[in-house]
Amino acid sequence: MKKYKLICRSCGYELTSDGYRCPQCGGILRTVYELSDRERLRKAILDAKSFWDYIDFFPVEEGTEIISLGEGNTPLTEASILADRLGIKKLLLKNEGCNPSGTFKDRCMSISFTKARELHAKGVVIGSAGNAGAAAAAYGARSGLPCNVMLPSDSLDTRKALIQHYGARLIPVEGSVTDCIDLISEVYEEFGWHNVTTAAAYNPFQADAEKAIAYEMAKAMDLKVPDWIIVPIGGGGILTGIYQGYKDLLELGLIDHLPRMIGAQEAGCAPLVNAFREGRDPKDIERVKDPHGVAAAIADAFPLDGETALRAIYESKGLAETAEDQEILEAQSELGRYEGIFAETASAATVAVLKKLLKDGRISPEESVACIISGNGVKELPMLAEGMSFPPSVKNDVDALRSRLSSES
Numbered sequence: 375m376k377k378y379k380l381i382c383r384s385c386g387y388e389l390t391s392d393g394y395r396c397p398q399c400g401g402i403l404r405t406v407y408e409l410s411d412r413e414r415l416r417k418a419i420l421d422a423k424s425f426w427d428y429i430d431f432f433p434v435e436e437g438t439e440i441i442s443l444g445e446g447n448t449p450l451t452e453a454s455i456l457a458d459r460l461g462i463k464k465l466l467l468k469n470e471g472c473n474p475s476g477t478f479k480d481r482c483m484s485i486s487f488t489k490a491r492e493l494h495a496k497g498v499v500i501g502s503a504g505n506a507g508a509a510a511a512a513y514g515a516r517s518g519l520p521c522n523v524m525l526p527s528d529s530l531d532t533r534k535a536l537i538q539h540y541g542a543r544l545i546p547v548e549g550s551v552t553d554c555i556d557l558i559s560e561v562y563e564e565f566g567w568h569n570v571t572t573a574a575a576y577n578p579f580q581a582d583a584e585k586a587i588a589y590e591m592a593k594a595m596d597l598k599v600p601d602w603i604i605v606p607i608g609g610g611g612i613l614t615g616i617y618q619g620y621k622d623l624l625e626l627g628l629i630d631h632l633p634r635m636i637g638a639q640e641a642g643c644a645p646l647v648n649a650f651r652e653g654r655d656p657k658d659i660e661r662v663k664d665p666h667g668v669a670a671a672i673a674d675a676f677p678l679d680g681e682t683a684l685r686a687i688y689e690s691k692g693l694a695e696t697a698e699d700q701e702i703l704e705a706q707s708e709l710g711r712y713e714g715i716f717a718e719t720a721s722a723a724t725v726a727v728l729k730k731l732l733k734d735g736r737i738s739p740e741e742s743v744a745c746i747i748s749g750n751g752v753k754e755l756p757m758l759a760e761g762m763s764f765p766p767s768v769k770n771d772v773d774a775l776r777s778r779l780s781s782e783s
C-alpha cells in the first residue's frame with residue numbers, strides 16, 4: 375500500500391497512479407498521508423538528521439534514487455541583538471539561505487527532480503521569478519535531466535547568470551512570473567516536459583517539501599512552538615507547507631498546539647493581503663494588475679497557492695500584512711548589521727512586517743516570533759552595491775593610514 379494518496383481538491387477523485395492533475399476534471403491534486411502508525415512516524419521525525427530522513431512524509435517510495443545536493447537542515451538562530459532593538463522577547467530566524475542554491479526552493483526541487491526521474495521524464499520546465507529557476511537548474515545538472523527555465527526578462531542579470539551557470543536553457547519572457555507560468559501550461563505537454571513550477575496546481579509532489587521546515591524548527595525548539603511564524607508570500611506554497619508540517623506534528627502528538635501564521639507581501643504586489651484585509655473567501659483572491667517593488671522573488675501577480683495559504687492564515691487566527699520598499703531595504707540592512715545574515719529583499723519583508731505589527735500592537739513584545747528567511751541575498755548583490763557609497767581609497771603609506779584611522783575614530 376502506498377503511504378500517500380493523491381486526491382483531487384475539486385471533485386474528490388482518488389488517483390490510482392501518480393499524476394500531476396486530476397484525470398477526471400483537471401483539478402488540483404493534494405497529497406494525503408496515512409499517519410496512523412504513530413510511534414514509528416514520531417520516531418522517524420525525532421531521529422531524522424537530514425532532509426531525506428523525512429521520506430515517510432514525502433511522495434517518494436523507499437528505494438527510489440534520490441536527487442539531492444544536501445538541501446534542508448538549515449539553522450534556526452535566536453536573533454537576540456535584533457530582538458532587543460525591535461523590543462521583542464524572542465525572535466528566531468530560520469535561515470533557508472543556507473540551502474545549496476540559496477533558497478528553500480532547493481527542497482522543492484530535490485523532490486520534484488526525484489519524482490520526475492521516477493516517472494521517467496525526458497526533461498522539465500519551470501516558470502520562476504528567479505529563485506526556483508536557479509534551484510531547478512542546479513538540480514537539473516545534478517539529475518542529468520534537461521531543464522528549461524522561463525523567467526521575467528527584466529529580472530536581474532545575476533538571476534539569469536546563475537540559471538545558465540548550472541547549464542539550464544534560459545527563456546526570458548516579456549511579462550511577469552505569472553505570465554511565464556501561464557505560457558508554460560500551454561506548451562509543456564506538447565514538448566513532453568514535466569512541469570516543476572513550484573505550485574500545487576502544476577506539481578503536487580513538491581508541495582510536501584516545506585513540511586520539513588516545520589519538523590526541523592520544532593526539533594530545534596525542543597518541540598515548542600513559536601507564537602507567530604512570519605512567511606514571505608510569492609506563490610504561497612511555503613506558508614501552506616510549513617503549516618501542514620505543524621499540523622502533522624500536532625496529529626502525531628509531538629506538539630500541543632499550532633503556531634499562528636502571518637503572510638508578508640510587499641506593498642506593490644499584495645494580492646493575498648488585499649483579500650485578507652477585505653475578509654474575502656480564499657477562493658476569491660484577485661490578480662494584481664501591475665506588480666512592482668523591490669522584492670522580485672515575491673512579485674507574483676497571482677499567488678497560485680494563495681487559496682491554501684490564506685486558509686491556513688484564517689484557520690490559525692493569523693495575519694497578513696505588507697511592507698513598503700524602504701521598510702524592506704531597512705530590514706534587510708538590519709539583518710546584515712545585527713545578525714550577520716544576508717537575506718534577500720523578499721525574506722527581509724518578514725522582519726519589516728514584524729516591526730509594523732509590533733508598532734501597532736498586533737504582536738506583543740512578550741510573544742515569540744519566527745521569521746522565515748526564505749533565501750539569501752546573493753542574487754541581488756548588484757542592487758545592494760548600487761545603493762551604497764564607499765570610502766575613498768587610502769594611499770599605500772603608513773602615515774596616510776594613521777591619518778585616516780584617527781580621523782574616523
Ligand SMILES: [Zn+2]
Pocket residue numbers: 382383384385386387396397398399400401
Ligand atoms: Zn477532479
